[in-house]
Amino acid sequence: MFTLRQVTLTSITKRAFSSSAVSQAAKVAVLGAAGGIGQPLSLLLKKNNLISHLSLYDIVNTPGVAADLSHINTKAKVTGYVPDNDGLKHAITGADVVVIPAGVPRKPGMTRDDLFLTNAGIVRDLATAVAQYAPKAHLAIISNPVNSTVPIFTEALKKHNVYDPRRVFGVTTLDIVRASRFVSELKDTDPAEAKITVVGGHSGVTIVPLLSQCPFSFAEEELKALTYRIQFGGDEVVKAKAGTGSATLSMAYAAARFTDSLLRAVVNGEEGIIEPTFVKSDLYASDGIEFFASNVELGPDGVKKIHPVGKVSDYEQELINAALPELKKNIEKGIKFAKEN
Ligand SMILES: NC(=O)C1=CN([C@@H]2O[C@H](COP(=O)(O)OP(=O)(O)OC[C@H]3O[C@@H](n4cnc5c(N)ncnc54)[C@H](O)[C@@H]3O)[C@@H](O)[C@H]2O)C=CC1
Numbered sequence: 001m002f003t004l005r006q007v008t009l010t011s012i013t014k015r016a017f018s019s020s021a022v023s024q025a026a027k028v029a030v031l032g033a034a035g036g037i038g039q040p041l042s043l044l045l046k047k048n049n050l051i052s053h054l055s056l057y058d059i060v061n062t063p064g065v066a067a068d069l070s071h072i073n074t075k076a077k078v079t080g081y082v083p084d085n086d087g088l089k090h091a092i093t094g095a096d097v098v099v100i101p102a103g104v105p106r107k108p109g110m111t112r113d114d115l116f117l118t119n120a121g122i123v124r125d126l127a128t129a130v131a132q133y134a135p136k137a138h139l140a141i142i143s144n145p146v147n148s149t150v151p152i153f154t155e156a157l158k159k160h161n162v163y164d165p166r167r168v169f170g171v172t173t174l175d176i177v178r179a180s181r182f183v184s185e186l187k188d189t190d191p192a193e194a195k196i197t198v199v200g201g202h203s204g205v206t207i208v209p210l211l212s213q214c215p216f217s218f219a220e221e222e223l224k225a226l227t228y229r230i231q232f233g234g235d236e237v238v239k240a241k242a243g244t245g246s247a248t249l250s251m252a253y254a255a256a257r258f259t260d261s262l263l264r265a266v267v268n269g270e271e272g273i274i275e276p277t278f279v280k281s282d283l284y285a286s287d288g289i290e291f292f293a294s295n296v297e298l299g300p301d302g303v304k305k306i307h308p309v310g311k312v313s314d315y316e317q318e319l320i321n322a323a324l325p326e327l328k329k330n331i332e333k334g335i336k337f338a339k340e341n
């Protein structure tokens with residue numbers, strides 16, 4: 001039986017690199033690592049050569065997941081922690097990036113907002129620990145509802161005076177991954193050629209695909225059906241999984257891509273890396289919207305440049321108009337919770 005909080009087969013060595021140095025490797029922590037997303041995500045991250053230490057935390061089962069992954073002959077050392085013996089503190093201390101898929105997933109008939117009651121508290125507690133033990137880490141928040149969990153994280157960091165908006169990211173990559181795949185299915189092309197911009201937030205009508213900006217054209221009915229499918233792609237998976245959860249494998253793929261982009265910009269110093277993500281943004285500040293997903297250029301300090309939404313069609317403007325009030329409500333709900341709890 002594992003009684004130690006650390007189950008790695010190698011000992012922890014002091015990190016001998018700086019996070020700003022070029023071509024260095026990083027410590028990445030995954031919180032919720034034993035879950036449906038956490039396990040395949042950790043597997044994909046184990047293959048990432050920019051990671052020297054993969055640190056896995058969950059309230060259960062992490063020792064087994066870590067022991068299993070630690071046998072794969074890639075560079076990263078793997079350690080696993082549970083809450084005993086200050087596990088969370090040890091899991092995140094010194095982390096360059098913390099990826100957070102902790103929390104409950106949807107069942108058929110639920111909206112992402114229905115997860116708020118359970119996940120808000122989980123995220124708030126993890127954010128408090130991050131503020132204390134990993135205040136300089138870049139944070140990739142997957143836990144739903146993303147439109148509210150990112151504001152909750154932000155407020156918790158503010159309470160501890162360690163908030164840097166350049167380092168807090170809501171992971172919306174799956175929306176882009178889906179959009180690219182769905183368009184390529186329709187147009188019979190390689191998904192790599194179908195780069196679709198999706199802006200707004202990460203739930204239903206707040207997900208706004210900007211298909212007018214892609215190189216393909218669509219008939220009106222096709223455009224509406226495609227837009228709906230991108231906005232409600234998560235529901236397709238929830239329905240098909242019939243009560244056993246929501247997207248995990250495609251999400252793990254998307255989060256591994258986002259984490260890799262972040263590491264390439266932050267740790268490796270690569271330039272020109274652009275990922276869509278839900279961040280503190282001024283794009284719709286005049287509408288009272290504090291956070292918004294759009295294409296973001298990543299740099300050594302995290303967010304380098306938030307790209308504007310760009311030219312949109314009348315239809316897309318209608319979609320944005322429908323998204324903004326819902327997004328505002330979700331954001332305010334997160335902020336209110338964090339301030340009161
Ligand atoms: N941002 C996005 O695009 C997507 C977000 N999600 C969200 O990701 C979250 C996780 O989904 P799944 O992995 O499918 O759920 P899951 O239930 O399979 O795994 C969640 C894991 O979190 C752990 N956990 C619970 N409380 C914790 C805590 N306080 N600290 C650390 N770990 C804790 C659980 O033990 C479990 O292993 C859900 O909220 C889901 O809605 C899912 C798909 C896409």
Ligand SMILES: O=C([O-])CC(=O)C(=O)O
Binds near residue numbers: 112144233235
């Ligand atoms: O639909 C869900 O609840 C999970 C999710 O965020 C997605 O698949 O986009």
